[in-house]
Amino acid sequence: xxxxxxxxxxxxxxxxxxxxxxxxxxxxxxxxxxxxxxxxxxxxxxxxxxxxxxxxxxxxxxxxxxxxxxxxxxxxxxxxxxxxxxxxxxxxxxxxxxxxxxxxxxxxxxxxxxxxxxxxxxxxxxxxxxxxxxxxxxxxxxxxxxxxxxxxxxxxxxxxxxxxxxxxxxxxxxxxxxxxxxxxxxxxxxxxxxxxxxxxxxxxxxxxxxxxxxxxxxxxxxxxxxxxxxxxxxxxxxxxxxxxxxxxxxxxxxxxxxxxxxxxxxxxxxxxxxxxxxxxxxxxxxxxxxxxxxxxxxxxxxxxxxxxxxxxxxxxxxxxxxxxxxxxxxxxxxxxxxxxxxxxxxxxxxxxxxxxxxxxxxxxxxxxxxxxxxxxxxxxxxxxxxxxxxxxxxxxxxxxxxxxxxxxxxxxxxxxxxxxxxxxxxxxxxxxxxxxxx
Numbered sequence: 303x304x305x306x307x308x309x310x311x312x313x314x315x316x317x318x319x320x321x322x323x324x325x326x327x328x329x330x331x332x333x334x335x336x337x338x339x340x341x342x343x344x345x346x347x348x349x350x351x352x353x354x355x356x357x358x359x360x361x362x363x364x365x366x367x368x369x370x371x372x373x374x375x376x377x378x379x380x381x382x383x384x385x386x387x388x389x390x391x392x393x394x395x396x397x398x399x400x401x402x403x404x405x406x407x408x409x410x411x412x413x414x415x416x417x418x419x420x421x422x423x424x425x426x427x428x429x430x431x432x433x434x435x436x437x438x439x440x441x442x443x444x445x446x447x448x449x450x451x452x453x454x455x456x457x458x459x460x461x462x463x464x465x466x467x468x469x470x471x472x473x474x475x476x477x478x479x480x481x482x483x484x485x486x487x488x489x490x491x492x493x494x495x496x497x498x499x500x501x502x503x504x505x506x507x508x509x510x511x512x513x514x515x516x517x518x519x520x521x522x523x524x525x526x527x528x529x530x531x532x533x534x535x536x537x538x539x540x541x542x543x544x545x546x547x548x549x550x551x552x553x554x555x556x557x558x559x560x561x562x563x564x565x566x567x568x569x570x571x572x573x574x575x576x577x578x579x580x581x582x583x584x585x586x587x588x589x590x591x592x593x594x595x596x597x598x599x600x601x602x603x604x605x606x607x608x609x610x611x612x613x614x615x616x617x618x619x620x621x622x623x624x625x626x627x628x629x630x631x632x633x634x635x636x637x638x639x640x641x642x643x644x645x646x647x648x649x650x651x652x653x654x655x656x657x658x659x660x661x662x663x664x665x666x667x668x669x670x671x672x673x674x675x676x677x678x679x680x681x682x683x684x685x686x687x688x689x690x691x692x693x694x695x696x697x698x699x700x701x702x703x704x705x706x707x708x709x710x711x712x713x714x715x716x717x718x719x720x721x722x723x724x725x726x727x728x729x730x731x732x733x734x735x736x737x738x739x740x
Contacts, residue, residue, distance in 0.1 A: 311664035318636065322668065325632050325717075329672025330679055332625030333713045337676065338683030339618035341705055346507070347607045350494040354434060355597035358498075359558050359566065361389070361573055364591035365550055365580075370535045376593050378533060379502045379604070380552040390426065390518075394572045395558035396565070397432035400518055401425040402554050403503045403530030408514070409477040410465055420461060420513035421529070423500065424521035430456070430487075432559045433499060438462075440472035440487035443517060447486075451520045455483035461513040462488045478514065479526060498597050500555045501604045503530035528553050570594050626720045629668075634724040637661055654729040661725040662718055669717025673710040680709050 315322045349355050363385050364370075364377035371377060381389075386400040401423045408418045429435070430442035439462075443454045455476060462471055475482045493511035497504040516526065527543045530553060538549035546553065560566045570592070577590035595603055647657070684701045 308663055308667075310660055311667050314636075314664055315667065321632060321636060322671075325629050325668050326671045326675055328625040328628050328632075329669060329713055329717055330675030332622035333672060333676035333709055333716070334679030334683055335618040336615075336622045337680045337705060337709045337712065338687060339615040340708075341680075341684055341700065342687055343607075343612070343615045345495065345700065348495075349598060350496055350498045351433065351597065354559075355498075357559055357561055358432070358597045359395075359560055359569070359594050360597075360600045361556055361558060361569070362593040362595075363573065363577065364588065365552075365586070366535045367586070367588045371591070375591070376603070377591060378552040380531070380533070381554045381556055382550050382552055383547040383554060384550075386554040386556055388576065389556060389558075392572070392576070394569055395560055397428040398556070398558040399426040399429040399432060400554050400556050401429065401500060402518075402521075402528050403500060404514075404516065404521060404526050405529035406479045406514070406526055408461065408465070409480070411475075411477075418461070418464065421510065422458075422512045422514035422516070424516050424518045424526065426518050429499075429515070429557075432557065436490040436492055438488045438490040439470045440485070442515075443486050448517050448519060451523050452517060453481065453483045453520065454486045454517065456487040456489060456515040457485055458489045458511050458513045459491055460511065476514075478516070479524060481524060483516070496601055496606045498601060499557055500530070501601065501606060502555060507606075522547070530555075566594065622716070626716055629717060629720045630723060633661075633665060633668075633721050634727060637724045637728040657729040658725050661728055662721055665718050665721025665725070666714055668721075669714040670710070672717060673713030676709050676713050677706055680705070 351358065362377040362379065363381060365382055365385055366378060372379070381400070390398065390400050403421070404424050405419065405421050408420050410416075410418065423429075427443045427445055427448050430437075435442070438459055440456075442456055443452060446452075447454055455478065457465070457471070457476065459468075462468060465471065465476060466474060471485045471488055474485050476485055477483075489511075491511070493508070495507055497508050516524075525543055528546065532546065532551050532553040534549060534551035536550065538545040538551060540548055558569065560569055573592040573594065574590040577586060577592055580586040581588070581590070601607075681701050
């Protein structure tokens with residue numbers, strides 16, 4: 303019977319090609335707009351490390367007091383050097399790392415090549431296992447390397463390709479800011495989005511992956527300055543990078559791994575105890591006001607998902623709804639125009655279920671055609687989303703198999719839902735009235 307209903311639906315659609323084309327266009331444009339917006343929203347609002355995000359926390363210490371707090375009363379979003387080093391020294395988390403953004407120059411071994419400006423972070427060795435960073439060759443450095451301020455480095459796959467042709471470069475030397483560093487690891491392709499480990503500096507998104515990672519204290523000793531955001535509540539007493547280290551300016555990000563609720567509570571207690579110790583030492587003149595947020599809460603707190611994407615998604619869904627309402631009206635007019643046909647079928651013994659099946663099949667074909675058109679328009683929309691959104695965010699939108707399947711599914715399901723009311727009205731046609739009038 304389904305083949306019979308399919309044949310009836312195709313005949314009906316061919317009889318009014320203009321109306322059919324109008325419905326297909328409405329569904330196609332509505333679905334394409336919503337799916338294009340969804341592709342962007344999905345990319346920027348996803349969990350960058352879903353298997354571990356509930357165990358990764360960002361501590362905030364109130365080192366500026368009431369006059370330096372955020373609008374919601376929370377402490378600064380980053381730490382000063384004093385607090386970051388103190389937390390690393392006390393080491394109350396399973397794994398933890400202070401970090402700051404760097405942008406050093408790398409001098410290739412080939413004298414004929416120009417120096418490369420690269421981006422990266424100065425971190426502790428625990429950074430890599432804490433964030434499950436994938437390696438193509440080698441691994442991160444050890445705790446003793448951190449302690450001894452070893453001249454070691456982890457480089458990204460892109461920089462490894464430029465310097466060593468993509469070969470295993472573990473044990474080779476790379477010249478960074480005039481000093482030789484021994485490569486201990488080469489990252490596999492790794493650029494999590496949002497960039498959860500340093501939201502303050504990246505804004506949550508970065509098109510290019512980090513090229514190099516250096517030990518935190520090694521970078522400090524080498525005077526590799528901070529290339530990220532620096533917020534100060536007072537002008538540092540000393541100038542330069544050393545003055546920044548001695549100041550109360552916030553410029554260092556921090557992340558800690560805490561496995562369970564007990565560990566989280568213990569770390570909260572530690573932060574409050576640390577703040578009270580600073581209060582007794584005369585450094586803080588206010589009661590403890592610390593925060594400890596896991597990755598999802600931190601991303602939400604930092605408003606990583608741009609409001610533009612949320613608004614565009616709502617607008618696109620509204621457009622889809624308008625298109626569906628128009629489709630309901632068109633299907634209703636089309637179905638009721640065939641009242642005589644329905645009356646004859648009902649008089650010959652066709653049940654209402656048969657009428658439902660016939661007309662929902664017709665609505666499904668319209669939805670499938672609209673979905674195919676929607677696929678083409680969604681592809682065009684994803685390719686051109688950079689015209690209305692920042693490039694680093696637009697670059698995250700992807701046209702993958704899941705999006706294609708979702709586009710087709712939404713088009714068919716939405717159209718069949720839109721066809722429910724017109725089909726209900728068609729199934730209520732009284733056969734006697736139609737036979738008398740015809």
